[in-house]
Amino acid sequence: MSIHHSLEGSKHQEKRRLKPGSSLQPTLSTFLNISEDEISLERLAAYQSYYDRTWESLRNGYPPEAESMALVSDEHIRIIATLISNSILDLPCQRETLRETLSKDLHFADHSEESLNRTIDLALRLWLVLNIRDDEYAPGAHSIQWDDGVSLQTFIAQQFPKPRMLRDLSERMFDFVLPDSFTMVKLKRYSGIKVHWTYDLSEHLGLDKDHRILKVFPLKYYVNELGRR
């Protein structure tokens, strides 16, 4: 279990996640919709590192959204993921509906509307590896904000828009075969482009020309497992 709240004492200690590896499996089982036996923690070590860092940064108060959240644990995250998984089967998943359902759950009894929104954002960040958070809590960083009024499916689809260059591309360029030599090692060697690992899938392959930095999303195994859901 993980927490990030200013509460002190035994309750705090009780909720703190002591063995990240052992408690990650139920959460991954929910995220990936597979049984716990099928989960290979060894292959998901990079994701586990991301998962732990996310909780750690919340505990450390950066970004300071933890202040507006009630007590949260892995279990809360699993409940939200399960609820979303079930709701997207039939209907567009709206945040208001999600909040309404969660507020009736005993686990979220002490959560305000703001706290519910922040916890939903946290669950989606951990699950979908997209930097979903309120703009207020992402100073100077790229983030995307899910608001009321837009379904989750539409919101996610908006993060991966259609290419703008379809008409601008010449026919020759469009049919161009990307050569085998087009690798990160050679990009660094020939073009001086350095790699910067990002844990936001929507930022993948973002190039900062001024600083010659390419953002690469490294959680390949996790995303592919997510695709197998």
Add this chain to the structure above:
Amino acid sequence: MRVADRSDSKVELLPHNVIDEYTKTMNLLFPSWDIKTQKFLKKKGQTFGMEAPVGYPGPLYLSDFHFWRDRLSTLYTEFCSPPPSMTQLFNDRRNVLQWYTFWFAVVILALTVIFGVISSITACLSTRYTYEALVLAREAAASAQACTCAIPSASPAG
């Protein structure tokens, strides 16, 4: 909490096409068959290099990409652009003829500058020593003339 059984359902939050394209970009930029790439990833502490799916049959066209086409195109344009620094310029041997022509010209230029500087210095030194020799010759001539004047002429009376 148990997860509802959705094995037969099509739950798709992240579009499958997005995931498929993402995997293609990773396989393209970090090929599992390339030893240098694997060394690079090991150095960076990343383990995804050999993670499946690792390869796609056949060549990859830019038109194979939809969501990442713009970024991939920008990146490829940057890849094909002239190297930004001398280090990258030296490392870039994709066009061997161009590489040798450029560096041959650089060597010729460097030698021209070096020998030009050496020639200039030796010319300066030569001029200086010539001038000094001239001064010395004049002094010697003046001295010889003074000596000639100082020697008294022989008296006819003895």
